[in-house]
Amino acid sequence: MIAPPDRMPLPREFFDRPVLEVAPDLLGRIVVRTTPDGPIVLRITEVEAYDGGNDPASHAYRGPTARNGVMFGPPGYVYVYFTYGMWHCMNLVCGPEGTARGVLLRAGEIVEGAELARKRRLSARNDKELAKGPARLATALDVDRSLDGTDACITGETPLRMLAGTPVPSHQVSNGPRTGVSGEGAVHPWRFWITNDPTVSPYRAHTPRRRPS
DNA sequence: GCATCGATGGGCT
DNA sequence: GCCCATCGATGCA
Numbered sequence: 450m451i452a453p454p455d456r457m458p459l460p461r462e463f464f465d466r467p468v469l470e471v472a473p474d475l476l477g478r479i480v481v482r483t484t485p486d487g488p489i490v491l492r493i494t495e496v497e498a499y500d501g502g503n504d505p506a507s508h509a510y511r512g513p514t515a516r517n518g519v520m521f522g523p524p525g526y527v528y529v530y531f532t533y534g535m536w537h538c539m540n541l542v543c544g545p546e547g548t549a550r551g552v553l554l555r556a557g558e559i560v561e562g563a564e565l566a567r568k569r570r571l572s573a574r575n576d577k578e579l580a581k582g583p584a585r586l587a588t589a590l591d592v593d594r595s596l597d598g599t600d601a602c603i604t605g606e607t608p609l610r611m612l613a614g615t616p617v618p619s620h621q622v623s624n625g626p627r628t629g630v631s632g633e634g635a636v637h638p639w640r641f642w643i644t645n646d647p648t649v650s651p652y653r654a655h656t657p658r659r660r661p662s
Numbered sequence: 663g664c665a666t667c668g669a670t671g672g673g674c675t
Numbered sequence: 676g677c678c679c680a681t682c683g684a685t686g687c688a
Contacts, residue, residue: 514673516672517673530673531671531672531673532671532679532680533672534669534679535670535680535682536679536680572682572683584679584680585680585681629680
């Protein structure tokens, strides 16, 4: 259960800060996904920061498109993209507006509504795996492109919103290179996770695809 | 147990 | 044509 003080909404100003400040500060914060069957609540344990137009690894690097338009909007909104022909991944837009910075949610712990998450994650062998990995996290929360552009900073029964939760002190935060990022973007240690947390996805160095013969 | 492989589709250069 | 995450199958300990 979440203690009452932790149920305060995260104000939009939280996201209107440098993305490298916001990303580690998101650890321990709470995502509430309201579904017709009830809420699924997740505590964030692993994130990655993306620096918009300055970052070759960001979807926003080459400017706005129909897909990434939400990234260029105001902070506190949800950007959802479709990947690998099967999966979705979820980001929170950071400010200031127009810079297209954002944080990818990579892993979390389901703290409420686990029975709903399990129905969507039938291959998970235990509850620690329900949201271990960005596409697993989006699947567990029933997040797809229909939620792209959702405002996560308004109160009430919105489909998706952020709560304050309990921030993680910096001595419990680890950081390292981002997962699945190749090229010059790989040098930045912009992946942040809660040290020793069992729901954090294992690090995989970027492995180039083998060319078809 | 663990590594490796193939399959999946859209967005963009 | 390259780049993205995950899963089930397979092969090797």
